[in-house]
Amino acid sequence: MKTNLYKWTSRVPIYKIAKLYENDSKGIIDDELINDIGFTIYMRCLEGQEVMDAVHKMRVKCRSCSNIIVRKDKRNHNEVLACQCGWKTTWGHYRQNTLTQNMCNGQAAPFFTKYITKWESAKNSKQKMLFIDWLIHQFHIKDNIPGRAVGTNIISGTKTQVADLIINLSYGNNSIALLKAKREYMKLINNWKKKLIEFLGGNSKARLVGKKLGIENSNRIPLDVLIDKLSEIDKYKLKELLNE
Numbered sequence: 001m002k003t004n005l006y007k008w009t010s011r012v013p014i015y016k017i018a019k020l021y022e023n024d025s026k027g028i029i030d031d032e033l034i035n036d037i038g039f040t041i042y043m044r045c046l047e048g049q050e051v052m053d054a055v056h057k058m059r060v061k062c063r064s065c066s067n068i069i070v071r072k073d074k075r076n077h078n079e080v081l082a083c084q085c086g087w088k089t090t091w092g093h094y095r096q097n098t099l100t101q102n103m104c105n106g107q108a109a110p111f112f113t114k115y116i117t118k119w120e121s122a123k124n125s126k127q128k129m130l131f132i133d134w135l136i137h138q139f140h141i142k143d144n145i146p147g148r149a150v151g152t153n154i155i156s157g158t159k160t161q162v163a164d165l166i167i168n169l170s171y172g173n174n175s176i177a178l179l180k181a182k183r184e185y186m187k188l189i190n191n192w193k194k195k196l197i198e199f200l201g202g203n204s205k206a207r208l209v210g211k212k213l214g215i216e217n218s219n220r221i222p223l224d225v226l227i228d229k230l231s232e233i234d235k236y237k238l239k240e241l242l243n244e
C-alpha cells in the first residue's frame with residue numbers, strides 16, 4: 001500500500017527547533033517561524049486525537065474525505081476500512097502506520113489535548129513560544145515512570161537526536177522560553193533514571209542486564225552512561241531479559 005495513503009502532517013524538522021531556540025536566546029521573535037512550528041504541532045495534536053478516536057471509539061476518519069468509518073471488531077486487524085470515496089485500508093495497516101509515524105496519542109494524550117486548547121487561546125508569539133516550549137518538555141508517563149519524551153512525537157529525528165537537542169537547547173537572558181522548563185526536564189530525566197534502576201531491582205541488576213545485552217564494559221562504565229544505553233530499550237523487555 002502507498003505510504004502517502006494517510007497524509008499525516010510531518011513532524012517539525014530538528015533544524016527548525018534549533019533555530020527557534022537560537023532566536024529565543026537572543027531575544028529575537030520570528031513570528032513566521034513560531035507560527036510555522038506551533039501550527040505544525042497543533043495539526044499533529046489534532047491528528048493524534050483522530051487516531052485516539054479510531055483506537056478507542058472505533059471511529060476512523062477517512063484520510064481522503066474526512067468521512068467517519070465505524071470499525072466493527074476491536075480485535076480484528078484484517079478488518080477492511082473502506083470509504084465511499086474510494087479510500088481503503090485495513091485496521092492493522094492503519095494502526096501500524098500511526099505507530100511508525102509517532103502520532104500524538106498514547107500516555108501523553110492529556111498534554112496534546114492541553115496544547116490544542118493553549119494554542120487556540122494564544123494571543124501573541126510570546127505565548128505561542130511558551131506553549132511550544134512547555135509541550136516539548138513533557139514525557140509519556142506509564143506506571144508513574146516518565147518514558148519517551150513527547151519531543152519525539154512532534155520533532156523528526158531519532159530518540160537520541162531529539163533528546164540531545166532538548167537537553168542542549170539554548171536559553172539566554174532575553175529568552176521568552178522558561179529555563180525552568182529545562183531544569184524540570186533534567187530533574188525528570190534524573191528521576192526517571194533512578195526509577196528505571198529501581199524497576200530493574202538495583203544497580204547490580206542494571207549492570208547484569210547491560211551484560212546480557214552485550215554492552216561493552218557494562219560492569220565498569222559509569223552507571224549514568226549504562227542507563228542511557230538501556231533507555232533505548234523498552235523497560236519490560238529489559239525485565240524479561242533479567243528473568244531469562
Ligand SMILES: [Zn+2]
Nearest residue numbers: 062065083085
Ligand atoms: Zn473518504
